[in-house]
Amino acid sequence: MVELEALRTRITGPVLGPLDPGFEEEVAAWSLNYTHTPDTAVGATSSRDVAEAVAFARDNDLPVRIQSTGHGSHEAVTDGILILTRRLDQLSIDPATCLATIGAGVQWGAVVAAAAPYGLAPIPGSSPTVGAVGYLLGGGVGPLARSHGFSSDYVRDFEVVTAAGETVHANESEHPDLFWALRGGKGGLGVVTQVTVRLVELADLYGGSLVFDAPNIDTALRAWVDYTATADPDVTTSVAIVRAPDLPFVPEPLRGRTVLSIRFAYPGSAADGERLAAALRGAAPVYLDMLGELPAANIADIHNDPTAPSASIAHGGMIERVDQELATVILDHAGAAATPPYAVVEVRHLGSRASTDVPEGSAVGGRTSEFTVNILGIPNPGAPARVISEAVGVLVGALTPWLAHVTTVNFVSNVPTAVHAPSWSPEQRERLAAVRGRYDPEGVFPFSR
Ligand SMILES: Cc1cc2nc3c(=O)[nH]c(=O)nc-3n(C[C@H](O)[C@H](O)[C@H](O)COP(=O)(O)OP(=O)(O)OC[C@H]3O[C@@H](n4cnc5c(N)ncnc54)[C@H](O)[C@@H]3O)c2cc1C
Numbered sequence: 001m002v003e004l005e006a007l008r009t010r011i012t013g014p015v016l017g018p019l020d021p022g023f024e025e026e027v028a029a030w031s032l033n034y035t036h037t038p039d040t041a042v043g044a045t046s047s048r049d050v051a052e053a054v055a056f057a058r059d060n061d062l063p064v065r066i067q068s069t070g071h072g073s074h075e076a077v078t079d080g081i082l083i084l085t086r087r088l089d090q091l092s093i094d095p096a097t098c099l100a101t102i103g104a105g106v107q108w109g110a111v112v113a114a115a116a117p118y119g120l121a122p123i124p125g126s127s128p129t130v131g132a133v134g135y136l137l138g139g140g141v142g143p144l145a146r147s148h149g150f151s152s153d154y155v156r157d158f159e160v161v162t163a164a165g166e167t168v169h170a171n172e173s174e175h176p177d178l179f180w181a182l183r184g185g186k187g188g189l190g191v192v193t194q195v196t197v198r199l200v201e202l203a204d205l206y207g208g209s210l211v212f213d214a215p216n217i218d219t220a221l222r223a224w225v226d227y228t229a230t231a232d233p234d235v236t237t238s239v240a241i242v243r244a245p246d247l248p249f250v251p252e253p254l255r256g257r258t259v260l261s262i263r264f265a266y267p268g269s270a271a272d273g274e275r276l277a278a279a280l281r282g283a284a285p286v287y288l289d290m291l292g293e294l295p296a297a298n299i300a301d302i303h304n305d306p307t308a309p310s311a312s313i314a315h316g317g318m319i320e321r322v323d324q325e326l327a328t329v330i331l332d333h334a335g336a337a338a339t340p341p342y343a344v345v346e347v348r349h350l351g352s353r354a355s356t357d358v359p360e361g362s363a364v365g366g367r368t369s370e371f372t373v374n375i376l377g378i379p380n381p382g383a384p385a386r387v388i389s390e391a392v393g394v395l396v397g398a399l400t401p402w403l404a405h406v407t408t409v410n411f412v413s414n415v416p417t418a419v420h421a422p423s424w425s426p427e428q429r430e431r432l433a434a435v436r437g438r439y440d441p442e443g444v445f446p447f448s449r
Contacts, residue, residue, distance in 0.1 A: 003060075004040060010052040013045035013087060027082055029070025030129070032311035036073075038065070038082035045087045047159060047167050047193035054191060054444065055165030057081045063446045066191050068105055068131030070309075072138075074412065085133070088193060093118060098199045099156065104133045104192055109300060116297035121202040123151040125410075126303035133192050138410035139184040139364035141350060141372060143207065143265040143302045146236040148200065149353035150364050152183040157196040160189070163440040167193070172360060181435040184364030186409045186420070188436045188447030206273020207265040207302045208291035214336035216284035217241060217260040221331065223283030224262055225322045228349045228371075232276050236265045238303075238348035241334050245343075245380075253288060258336055263302050264291055313342075313377045313385055315392045316411025318369035318404040322347065326402050333395045341388045342377030345395070363432055365424040369404040372411055420447070 008015045016023045018037055026043055027036040039062070042053045057064045063080035067073070085104035091111065092101045095118040102111055109128025115121050125135050125142040140151030148154075157171040160178065170178040181189055212220040224239045231237065239262050246256030262280050266273040270293045277291060294301060319326070332338065334345040351370040366372075375395055377388035396403075409423035424432060436447075 007040065007042070007053070007056050010056065011042060011044075011049045013043040013049050014041070016041045016043075026084055027067070027077075028309075029067065029073040030309045031070055031073040032309050033313070034070075034073045034076040036067070036077040036082055038077045038080055040081045041084060042081055043084045043087055044193075047088075047161060050083060050085075050088075050161045050191050050193055051165050051167055053081055053083055054161050054163065058163060058165060058442070058444050064191070064444050065446070068134050069107065069129060071127070071130045072134050072410075083191060085131075085191075085193075090194065093120065093199070095120065098201075099196055100199055101194055101196045102132050103194050104131070106132050108132050108135065112297055112299060115199050116295065118199075119201055119203045120199040121296040121299070122197055122199055123148045123154050124299060125151065126300070127305035127307070128300040129305075129307045132197075133195055135410065136195060136197070137182060137184075137186045137192065139362075139366075139408055140410060141348065141354065141408060143263065143299055144236055144267060145348065145350050145354045146231075146352035147234040147265070147267050149356065150184070150362075150367075151197075152362060152364060153358050154198045154200075155183055155195055156198055158182050158192050159194045161191040161193060163190065163442065163444040176360070177435050178439060180361055181363050181432055183358070183362035184409070184424075185432045185435070186423070186447070188432075188443075188445050189439055190445065202267055202296045204270075205265055205267055205294045205296055205299065206270050206277070206292070207263075207294040207299065209264065209288075209302065209304070210262045210277075210280055210286050210291050211254075211288035212260045212262070212284055213287035214258050216287070217258070217336045218331055219284040220260050220262065220280075221335075222324060222327050224280065225324060225327050227279055227283075228322060231349065232266070233352040234266060234268060235276050236349060236352075237280070238263045238346060240344055240346040241330070243340075243343050259287065265299075265302055311379055313379065313388050313392065314411075315375045315396055315413040316407065317373050317396070317399075317413070318366045318407045318411075319347070319371045319373050319399070319402040320369055320404050321402065322371055326399070329395075329398045333398060340395070341383035341391050342375055342395075344374070344376040346372075346374045346376070348372045348374075363424065363428055364408070365428060366404060366406050366408040369406070369408075372408065373399065373403075374411060
Protein backbone atom coordinates (compact mmCIF):
# COMPACT_ATOMS: atom_id res chain seq x y z
CA MET A 1 0.00 0.00 0.00
CA VAL A 2 1.52 3.30 -1.08
CA GLU A 3 1.16 6.35 1.18
CA LEU A 4 -0.09 8.60 -1.62
CA GLU A 5 -0.38 11.72 0.52
CA ALA A 6 3.26 11.48 1.58
CA LEU A 7 4.33 11.14 -2.06
CA ARG A 8 2.04 13.98 -3.23
CA THR A 9 3.76 16.48 -0.94
CA ARG A 10 7.04 15.78 -2.74
CA ILE A 11 5.86 15.87 -6.35
CA THR A 12 4.53 18.71 -8.52
CA GLY A 13 2.78 16.53 -11.14
CA PRO A 14 -0.23 14.26 -10.57
CA VAL A 15 0.16 11.33 -8.18
CA LEU A 16 -2.77 8.98 -8.73
CA GLY A 17 -4.01 5.74 -7.23
CA PRO A 18 -6.21 3.29 -9.19
CA LEU A 19 -9.43 4.77 -7.78
CA ASP A 20 -8.52 8.40 -8.54
CA PRO A 21 -10.20 10.15 -11.48
CA GLY A 22 -7.87 10.30 -14.49
CA PHE A 23 -5.84 7.23 -13.47
CA GLU A 24 -6.83 5.14 -16.51
CA GLU A 25 -5.99 7.91 -18.98
CA GLU A 26 -2.72 8.60 -17.18
CA VAL A 27 -1.43 5.03 -17.49
CA ALA A 28 -2.94 4.19 -20.91
CA ALA A 29 -0.43 2.70 -23.36
CA TRP A 30 -0.27 2.97 -27.16
CA SER A 31 -0.28 -0.81 -27.16
CA LEU A 32 -3.88 -1.71 -26.35
CA ASN A 33 -2.86 -5.24 -25.37
CA TYR A 34 -1.99 -4.13 -21.88
CA THR A 35 -3.93 -2.34 -19.15
CA HIS A 36 -1.52 -1.08 -16.53
CA THR A 37 -2.70 -1.13 -12.93
CA PRO A 38 0.29 0.04 -10.86
CA ASP A 39 -0.28 0.94 -7.21
CA THR A 40 0.61 4.52 -8.11
CA ALA A 41 0.97 6.59 -11.27
CA VAL A 42 3.35 9.54 -11.09
CA GLY A 43 3.00 12.09 -13.90
CA ALA A 44 6.48 13.64 -13.68
CA THR A 45 6.81 17.29 -14.64
CA SER A 46 10.55 17.65 -13.99
CA SER A 47 13.66 15.59 -13.28
CA ARG A 48 13.14 16.62 -9.65
CA ASP A 49 9.73 14.88 -9.66
CA VAL A 50 11.40 11.79 -11.09
CA ALA A 51 14.15 11.86 -8.45
CA GLU A 52 11.59 12.25 -5.64
CA ALA A 53 9.48 9.36 -6.97
CA VAL A 54 12.52 7.09 -7.28
CA ALA A 55 13.80 7.99 -3.79
CA PHE A 56 10.34 7.33 -2.36
CA ALA A 57 10.14 3.99 -4.17
CA ARG A 58 13.56 2.93 -2.93
CA ASP A 59 12.75 3.91 0.67
CA ASN A 60 9.46 1.99 0.50
CA ASP A 61 10.80 -1.01 -1.38
CA LEU A 62 8.59 -0.45 -4.45
CA PRO A 63 9.48 -1.31 -8.05
CA VAL A 64 9.61 1.56 -10.57
CA ARG A 65 8.65 1.27 -14.24
CA ILE A 66 8.68 4.01 -16.84
CA GLN A 67 6.33 4.85 -19.68
CA SER A 68 6.44 7.56 -22.30
CA THR A 69 4.05 6.53 -25.11
CA GLY A 70 3.50 2.84 -24.36
CA HIS A 71 4.67 1.72 -27.83
CA GLY A 72 7.05 -0.63 -26.06
CA SER A 73 4.65 -2.10 -23.50
CA HIS A 74 5.30 -5.83 -23.37
CA GLU A 75 3.50 -6.73 -20.17
CA ALA A 76 0.95 -5.18 -17.84
CA VAL A 77 2.40 -3.26 -14.89
CA THR A 78 0.47 -4.49 -11.85
CA ASP A 79 2.40 -3.11 -8.87
CA GLY A 80 4.71 -0.38 -7.65
CA ILE A 81 5.14 3.05 -9.21
CA LEU A 82 4.71 3.80 -12.90
CA ILE A 83 6.46 7.06 -13.83
CA LEU A 84 4.80 8.70 -16.83
CA THR A 85 7.21 10.96 -18.69
CA ARG A 86 4.94 12.60 -21.28
CA ARG A 87 5.02 15.98 -19.50
CA LEU A 88 8.82 16.11 -19.85
CA ASP A 89 8.27 17.70 -23.24
CA GLN A 90 11.16 20.18 -23.42
CA LEU A 91 12.86 20.24 -26.82
CA SER A 92 15.55 22.60 -28.05
CA ILE A 93 17.63 22.72 -31.21
CA ASP A 94 21.00 24.45 -31.30
CA PRO A 95 21.85 24.96 -34.99
CA ALA A 96 25.34 26.25 -34.13
CA THR A 97 26.41 22.97 -32.50
CA CYS A 98 23.92 20.74 -34.39
CA LEU A 99 22.64 19.37 -31.10
CA ALA A 100 19.07 18.65 -30.00
CA THR A 101 18.14 18.35 -26.34
CA ILE A 102 15.07 16.17 -26.01
CA GLY A 103 12.92 15.60 -22.93
CA ALA A 104 11.86 12.07 -22.03
CA GLY A 105 8.28 12.71 -23.14
CA VAL A 106 9.07 13.93 -26.67
CA GLN A 107 8.14 11.87 -29.73
CA TRP A 108 10.28 11.59 -32.86
CA GLY A 109 7.84 13.58 -35.05
CA ALA A 110 8.34 16.65 -32.86
CA VAL A 111 12.15 16.41 -33.08
CA VAL A 112 12.07 16.02 -36.86
CA ALA A 113 9.73 19.03 -37.18
CA ALA A 114 11.82 21.23 -34.88
CA ALA A 115 15.12 20.44 -36.65
CA ALA A 116 13.83 20.79 -40.24
CA PRO A 117 13.74 24.63 -40.43
CA TYR A 118 17.53 24.62 -39.88
CA GLY A 119 18.13 22.03 -42.63
CA LEU A 120 18.96 19.55 -39.86
CA ALA A 121 17.53 16.15 -38.96
CA PRO A 122 17.82 13.60 -36.18
CA ILE A 123 18.24 9.93 -37.07
CA PRO A 124 14.72 8.82 -36.14
CA GLY A 125 12.74 5.59 -36.27
CA SER A 126 10.04 4.83 -38.79
CA SER A 127 7.14 6.08 -36.63
CA PRO A 128 6.69 9.76 -35.69
CA THR A 129 4.78 8.85 -32.51
CA VAL A 130 7.36 6.57 -30.88
CA GLY A 131 9.12 8.22 -27.94
CA ALA A 132 12.66 9.36 -28.79
CA VAL A 133 14.16 8.33 -25.44
CA GLY A 134 12.56 4.85 -25.19
CA TYR A 135 13.63 4.19 -28.79
CA LEU A 136 17.22 5.41 -28.29
CA LEU A 137 17.65 3.22 -25.22
CA GLY A 138 17.19 0.26 -27.56
CA GLY A 139 19.67 1.51 -30.19
CA GLY A 140 17.10 2.23 -32.87
CA VAL A 141 16.99 1.28 -36.54
CA GLY A 142 15.10 3.67 -38.76
CA PRO A 143 14.69 4.61 -42.42
CA LEU A 144 18.33 5.88 -42.54
CA ALA A 145 19.89 2.83 -40.86
CA ARG A 146 22.37 2.01 -43.64
CA SER A 147 23.51 5.55 -44.40
CA HIS A 148 23.67 6.68 -40.77
CA GLY A 149 23.69 3.61 -38.51
CA PHE A 150 21.84 3.00 -35.25
CA SER A 151 20.20 6.14 -33.86
CA SER A 152 21.84 5.77 -30.45
CA ASP A 153 25.23 6.31 -32.14
CA TYR A 154 24.21 10.01 -32.26
CA VAL A 155 23.59 10.36 -28.50
CA ARG A 156 26.01 12.74 -26.80
CA ASP A 157 24.57 12.84 -23.28
CA PHE A 158 21.87 11.31 -21.10
CA GLU A 159 20.50 12.98 -17.98
CA VAL A 160 19.54 10.08 -15.73
CA VAL A 161 17.96 9.59 -12.32
CA THR A 162 19.64 6.54 -10.82
CA ALA A 163 18.16 4.08 -8.32
CA ALA A 164 19.82 6.12 -5.57
CA GLY A 165 17.55 9.04 -6.56
CA GLU A 166 20.54 11.03 -7.84
CA THR A 167 20.47 12.95 -11.11
CA VAL A 168 23.66 12.31 -13.09
CA HIS A 169 24.90 12.81 -16.62
CA ALA A 170 26.18 9.91 -18.65
CA ASN A 171 28.43 10.78 -21.56
CA GLU A 172 31.92 10.02 -22.84
CA SER A 173 33.61 11.54 -19.78
CA GLU A 174 31.01 11.26 -16.99
CA HIS A 175 29.80 7.77 -15.98
CA PRO A 176 31.11 6.25 -19.24
CA ASP A 177 30.02 2.76 -18.13
CA LEU A 178 26.41 3.95 -17.81
CA PHE A 179 26.74 5.79 -21.14
CA TRP A 180 27.85 2.54 -22.79
CA ALA A 181 24.88 0.67 -21.30
CA LEU A 182 22.19 3.28 -22.06
CA ARG A 183 23.02 3.18 -25.77
CA GLY A 184 21.24 -0.09 -26.51
CA GLY A 185 20.92 -1.67 -23.05
CA LYS A 186 17.31 -0.54 -22.71
CA GLY A 187 16.21 -1.16 -19.11
CA GLY A 188 17.14 -1.69 -15.49
CA LEU A 189 19.51 1.29 -15.52
CA GLY A 190 17.59 4.37 -14.34
CA VAL A 191 15.10 6.96 -15.55
CA VAL A 192 16.41 9.07 -18.42
CA THR A 193 14.94 12.56 -18.07
CA GLN A 194 16.54 14.07 -21.18
CA VAL A 195 18.92 13.18 -23.96
CA THR A 196 21.19 15.25 -26.20
CA VAL A 197 21.70 13.99 -29.75
CA ARG A 198 23.77 15.14 -32.68
CA LEU A 199 21.75 16.23 -35.72
CA VAL A 200 22.88 15.78 -39.30
CA GLU A 201 22.58 18.19 -42.20
CA LEU A 202 19.67 16.94 -44.27
CA ALA A 203 17.19 19.13 -46.10
CA ASP A 204 15.94 16.60 -48.64
CA LEU A 205 15.91 12.91 -49.24
CA TYR A 206 15.09 10.74 -52.18
CA GLY A 207 12.57 8.59 -50.38
CA GLY A 208 9.17 7.00 -50.18
CA SER A 209 7.73 3.71 -51.30
CA LEU A 210 6.93 1.63 -54.36
CA VAL A 211 3.79 -0.48 -53.97
CA PHE A 212 3.26 -3.63 -56.01
CA ASP A 213 -0.16 -5.26 -56.35
CA ALA A 214 -0.83 -8.93 -55.55
CA PRO A 215 0.06 -10.44 -58.97
CA ASN A 216 3.54 -8.84 -58.76
CA ILE A 217 4.41 -9.56 -55.14
CA ASP A 218 6.45 -12.62 -56.01
CA THR A 219 8.59 -10.89 -58.66
CA ALA A 220 9.06 -7.72 -56.60
CA LEU A 221 10.14 -9.58 -53.46
CA ARG A 222 12.64 -11.67 -55.40
CA ALA A 223 14.01 -8.56 -57.13
CA TRP A 224 14.42 -6.81 -53.76
CA VAL A 225 16.32 -9.81 -52.38
CA ASP A 226 18.75 -9.60 -55.31
CA TYR A 227 18.96 -5.80 -55.00
CA THR A 228 20.17 -5.98 -51.41
CA ALA A 229 23.23 -8.02 -52.42
CA THR A 230 24.81 -5.02 -54.18
CA ALA A 231 22.83 -2.10 -52.72
CA ASP A 232 24.61 1.25 -52.42
CA PRO A 233 25.89 1.68 -48.84
CA ASP A 234 23.84 4.88 -48.47
CA VAL A 235 20.56 3.36 -49.64
CA THR A 236 18.28 1.92 -46.96
CA THR A 237 15.38 -0.22 -48.13
CA SER A 238 12.86 -2.50 -46.56
CA VAL A 239 10.09 -4.65 -47.89
CA ALA A 240 6.67 -5.36 -46.38
CA ILE A 241 3.86 -7.63 -47.51
CA VAL A 242 0.76 -5.92 -46.17
CA ARG A 243 -2.82 -7.22 -46.00
CA ALA A 244 -4.86 -4.04 -45.63
CA PRO A 245 -8.31 -4.53 -44.14
CA ASP A 246 -11.37 -3.49 -46.11
CA LEU A 247 -12.14 -0.68 -43.68
CA PRO A 248 -12.79 3.05 -44.13
CA PHE A 249 -9.59 4.19 -42.34
CA VAL A 250 -7.45 2.49 -45.02
CA PRO A 251 -6.73 4.75 -48.05
CA GLU A 252 -8.96 3.67 -50.94
CA PRO A 253 -6.28 2.32 -53.30
CA LEU A 254 -5.06 -0.11 -50.62
CA ARG A 255 -8.37 -1.04 -48.98
CA GLY A 256 -8.90 -4.81 -48.85
CA ARG A 257 -5.77 -5.49 -50.92
CA THR A 258 -2.65 -7.54 -50.35
CA VAL A 259 0.35 -5.55 -51.58
CA LEU A 260 4.11 -5.48 -51.31
CA SER A 261 5.69 -2.17 -50.40
CA ILE A 262 9.36 -1.43 -50.95
CA ARG A 263 10.47 1.48 -48.79
CA PHE A 264 13.47 3.48 -50.01
CA ALA A 265 15.62 6.21 -48.46
CA TYR A 266 18.67 7.86 -49.97
CA PRO A 267 20.09 11.01 -48.36
CA GLY A 268 21.38 12.51 -51.60
CA SER A 269 20.34 14.13 -54.88
CA ALA A 270 17.13 13.18 -56.69
CA ALA A 271 19.11 12.27 -59.81
CA ASP A 272 21.30 9.82 -57.90
CA GLY A 273 18.32 8.51 -55.95
CA GLU A 274 16.36 7.86 -59.11
CA ARG A 275 19.31 6.02 -60.61
CA LEU A 276 19.78 3.93 -57.47
CA ALA A 277 16.07 3.06 -57.32
CA ALA A 278 15.77 2.16 -61.02
CA ALA A 279 16.26 -1.59 -60.56
CA LEU A 280 13.46 -1.71 -57.99
CA ARG A 281 11.11 0.50 -59.98
CA GLY A 282 11.67 -1.68 -63.03
CA ALA A 283 11.26 -4.98 -61.17
CA ALA A 284 7.55 -5.28 -62.03
CA PRO A 285 4.65 -2.96 -62.87
CA VAL A 286 4.34 -0.52 -59.97
CA TYR A 287 0.80 -0.16 -58.60
CA LEU A 288 1.49 3.04 -56.57
CA ASP A 289 4.68 5.04 -57.07
CA MET A 290 5.18 7.20 -53.97
CA LEU A 291 8.95 7.52 -54.31
CA GLY A 292 10.62 10.83 -55.13
CA GLU A 293 12.15 13.94 -53.59
CA LEU A 294 10.99 14.12 -49.99
CA PRO A 295 11.57 16.92 -47.49
CA ALA A 296 13.43 15.45 -44.51
CA ALA A 297 10.53 16.78 -42.39
CA ASN A 298 8.32 14.14 -44.06
CA ILE A 299 10.57 11.17 -43.33
CA ALA A 300 7.67 9.37 -41.59
CA ASP A 301 6.01 9.03 -45.03
CA ILE A 302 8.58 6.38 -45.97
CA HIS A 303 7.07 3.69 -43.73
CA ASN A 304 3.65 5.23 -43.09
CA ASP A 305 3.41 3.48 -39.74
CA PRO A 306 0.05 3.53 -37.99
CA THR A 307 -0.14 6.31 -35.41
CA ALA A 308 -3.40 5.35 -33.66
CA PRO A 309 -3.10 3.06 -30.62
CA SER A 310 -3.23 -0.58 -31.61
CA ALA A 311 -3.53 -4.05 -30.10
CA SER A 312 -0.90 -5.52 -32.36
CA ILE A 313 0.90 -8.76 -31.74
CA ALA A 314 4.46 -8.57 -32.99
CA HIS A 315 7.35 -10.91 -33.49
CA GLY A 316 10.66 -9.28 -34.25
CA GLY A 317 14.10 -10.64 -34.86
CA MET A 318 17.18 -10.36 -37.01
CA ILE A 319 18.30 -12.44 -39.92
CA GLU A 320 21.84 -13.01 -41.09
CA ARG A 321 21.24 -13.00 -44.85
CA VAL A 322 18.44 -13.07 -47.39
CA ASP A 323 18.32 -15.37 -50.41
CA GLN A 324 15.76 -16.74 -52.85
CA GLU A 325 15.06 -19.70 -50.58
CA LEU A 326 14.05 -17.29 -47.82
CA ALA A 327 11.83 -15.45 -50.32
CA THR A 328 10.12 -18.77 -51.08
CA VAL A 329 9.43 -19.36 -47.37
CA ILE A 330 7.96 -15.86 -46.97
CA LEU A 331 5.85 -16.20 -50.14
CA ASP A 332 4.57 -19.64 -49.10
CA HIS A 333 3.37 -18.26 -45.76
CA ALA A 334 2.47 -14.67 -46.59
CA GLY A 335 2.46 -14.24 -50.39
CA ALA A 336 -0.59 -13.35 -52.47
CA ALA A 337 -1.87 -16.94 -52.54
CA ALA A 338 -1.54 -17.47 -48.78
CA THR A 339 -4.18 -16.56 -46.20
CA PRO A 340 -2.26 -15.87 -42.99
CA PRO A 341 -4.10 -14.31 -40.03
CA TYR A 342 -1.34 -11.72 -39.52
CA ALA A 343 -1.31 -8.43 -41.43
CA VAL A 344 2.35 -7.60 -42.13
CA VAL A 345 5.63 -9.38 -42.76
CA GLU A 346 8.45 -6.87 -43.01
CA VAL A 347 12.16 -7.29 -43.69
CA ARG A 348 14.52 -4.31 -43.29
CA HIS A 349 18.00 -4.11 -44.80
CA LEU A 350 20.71 -3.01 -42.36
CA GLY A 351 24.46 -3.51 -42.61
CA SER A 352 26.65 -0.67 -43.96
CA ARG A 353 26.93 2.04 -41.22
CA ALA A 354 24.67 0.05 -38.87
CA SER A 355 27.31 -2.67 -38.56
CA THR A 356 29.99 -0.28 -37.22
CA ASP A 357 29.90 0.50 -33.51
CA VAL A 358 30.83 3.91 -32.10
CA PRO A 359 34.58 4.08 -31.34
CA GLU A 360 34.07 3.84 -27.57
CA GLY A 361 31.57 0.98 -27.92
CA SER A 362 27.89 0.68 -27.00
CA ALA A 363 25.42 -1.94 -25.83
CA VAL A 364 23.60 -2.11 -29.18
CA GLY A 365 22.97 -5.75 -30.02
CA GLY A 366 22.71 -7.35 -33.44
CA ARG A 367 25.14 -5.16 -35.35
CA THR A 368 26.49 -8.09 -37.31
CA SER A 369 23.08 -9.05 -38.71
CA GLU A 370 22.25 -7.57 -42.08
CA PHE A 371 18.44 -7.65 -41.80
CA THR A 372 15.56 -7.40 -39.34
CA VAL A 373 12.26 -9.25 -39.63
CA ASN A 374 8.93 -8.25 -38.12
CA ILE A 375 5.66 -10.13 -38.25
CA LEU A 376 2.67 -8.18 -37.08
CA GLY A 377 -0.95 -9.15 -36.48
CA ILE A 378 -3.94 -7.24 -35.20
CA PRO A 379 -6.44 -9.51 -33.44
CA ASN A 380 -9.98 -9.28 -34.82
CA PRO A 381 -13.10 -11.47 -34.73
CA GLY A 382 -11.88 -13.46 -37.75
CA ALA A 383 -8.36 -13.89 -36.34
CA PRO A 384 -8.18 -13.92 -32.55
CA ALA A 385 -4.86 -13.42 -30.77
CA ARG A 386 -4.32 -17.16 -30.21
CA VAL A 387 -4.71 -17.93 -33.93
CA ILE A 388 -2.32 -15.12 -34.88
CA SER A 389 0.26 -16.22 -32.30
CA GLU A 390 0.16 -19.80 -33.56
CA ALA A 391 0.55 -18.75 -37.20
CA VAL A 392 3.39 -16.38 -36.29
CA GLY A 393 5.04 -19.29 -34.50
CA VAL A 394 4.78 -21.46 -37.64
CA LEU A 395 6.39 -18.76 -39.82
CA VAL A 396 9.12 -18.13 -37.24
CA GLY A 397 9.82 -21.87 -37.21
CA ALA A 398 10.18 -21.86 -41.00
CA LEU A 399 12.53 -18.84 -40.80
CA THR A 400 14.78 -20.48 -38.19
CA PRO A 401 17.67 -21.33 -40.58
CA TRP A 402 18.02 -17.62 -41.34
CA LEU A 403 17.40 -16.17 -37.87
CA ALA A 404 20.34 -14.59 -36.04
CA HIS A 405 21.20 -15.59 -32.47
CA VAL A 406 21.43 -11.98 -31.36
CA THR A 407 18.60 -9.60 -32.18
CA THR A 408 17.85 -5.96 -31.49
CA VAL A 409 15.94 -5.13 -28.33
CA ASN A 410 13.57 -2.61 -29.94
CA PHE A 411 12.14 -5.42 -32.04
CA VAL A 412 11.76 -7.84 -29.17
CA SER A 413 8.62 -9.93 -29.62
CA ASN A 414 5.56 -9.94 -27.44
CA VAL A 415 4.54 -13.44 -28.58
CA PRO A 416 3.75 -14.91 -26.07
CA THR A 417 5.86 -12.77 -23.69
CA ALA A 418 8.85 -10.53 -24.16
CA VAL A 419 12.23 -12.14 -23.61
CA HIS A 420 15.09 -9.67 -23.69
CA ALA A 421 18.14 -11.89 -23.27
CA PRO A 422 18.66 -12.68 -26.99
CA SER A 423 19.04 -8.97 -27.65
CA TRP A 424 22.72 -9.03 -26.73
CA SER A 425 25.77 -11.20 -27.13
CA PRO A 426 26.88 -13.13 -24.00
CA GLU A 427 29.70 -10.57 -23.50
CA GLN A 428 27.31 -7.61 -23.77
CA ARG A 429 24.87 -9.31 -21.38
CA GLU A 430 27.60 -9.85 -18.80
CA ARG A 431 28.77 -6.25 -19.05
CA LEU A 432 25.18 -4.95 -18.86
CA ALA A 433 24.54 -7.04 -15.75
CA ALA A 434 27.61 -5.51 -14.11
CA VAL A 435 26.47 -1.94 -14.94
CA ARG A 436 22.92 -2.67 -13.73
CA GLY A 437 24.42 -4.11 -10.54
CA ARG A 438 26.44 -0.92 -9.97
CA TYR A 439 23.64 1.58 -10.67
CA ASP A 440 20.64 -0.42 -9.41
CA PRO A 441 21.98 -2.98 -6.91
CA GLU A 442 18.57 -3.53 -5.27
CA GLY A 443 16.62 -3.91 -8.51
CA VAL A 444 14.44 -0.80 -8.15
CA PHE A 445 13.94 -0.87 -11.95
CA PRO A 446 12.76 -4.41 -12.76
CA PHE A 447 13.67 -5.51 -16.26
CA SER A 448 12.81 -8.96 -17.59
CA ARG A 449 16.08 -10.55 -18.58
C1 LIG B 1 4.48 1.39 -34.63
C2 LIG B 1 5.87 1.14 -34.09
C3 LIG B 1 6.98 1.48 -34.87
C4 LIG B 1 8.27 1.26 -34.41
N1 LIG B 1 9.33 1.56 -35.22
C5 LIG B 1 10.59 1.31 -34.78
C6 LIG B 1 11.71 1.58 -35.63
O1 LIG B 1 11.59 2.05 -36.76
N2 LIG B 1 12.95 1.29 -35.15
C7 LIG B 1 13.14 0.80 -33.88
O2 LIG B 1 14.29 0.61 -33.50
N3 LIG B 1 12.10 0.55 -33.07
C8 LIG B 1 10.83 0.78 -33.50
N4 LIG B 1 9.78 0.49 -32.68
C9 LIG B 1 10.03 -0.05 -31.35
C10 LIG B 1 10.19 1.11 -30.35
O3 LIG B 1 11.39 1.78 -30.60
C11 LIG B 1 10.21 0.56 -28.91
O4 LIG B 1 8.98 -0.08 -28.65
C12 LIG B 1 10.47 1.67 -27.89
O5 LIG B 1 10.74 1.07 -26.68
C13 LIG B 1 9.30 2.59 -27.75
O6 LIG B 1 9.63 3.63 -26.87
P1 LIG B 1 8.47 4.51 -26.21
O7 LIG B 1 9.09 5.38 -25.20
O8 LIG B 1 7.66 5.11 -27.31
O9 LIG B 1 7.55 3.39 -25.52
P2 LIG B 1 7.27 3.09 -23.99
O10 LIG B 1 6.41 1.87 -24.00
O11 LIG B 1 6.75 4.27 -23.29
O12 LIG B 1 8.68 2.72 -23.40
C14 LIG B 1 9.24 1.46 -23.70
C15 LIG B 1 10.28 1.13 -22.68
O13 LIG B 1 11.38 2.03 -22.84
C16 LIG B 1 11.92 2.32 -21.56
N5 LIG B 1 11.81 3.76 -21.34
C17 LIG B 1 10.99 4.64 -21.95
N6 LIG B 1 11.25 5.88 -21.51
C18 LIG B 1 12.23 5.77 -20.59
C19 LIG B 1 12.94 6.70 -19.81
N7 LIG B 1 12.67 8.00 -19.84
N8 LIG B 1 13.92 6.24 -18.99
C20 LIG B 1 14.21 4.93 -18.92
N9 LIG B 1 13.56 4.00 -19.65
C21 LIG B 1 12.59 4.43 -20.48
C22 LIG B 1 11.14 1.51 -20.54
O14 LIG B 1 11.81 0.28 -20.35
C23 LIG B 1 9.84 1.27 -21.24
O15 LIG B 1 9.20 0.11 -20.80
C24 LIG B 1 8.47 0.69 -33.13
C25 LIG B 1 7.37 0.33 -32.34
C26 LIG B 1 6.08 0.55 -32.81
C27 LIG B 1 4.92 0.12 -31.97
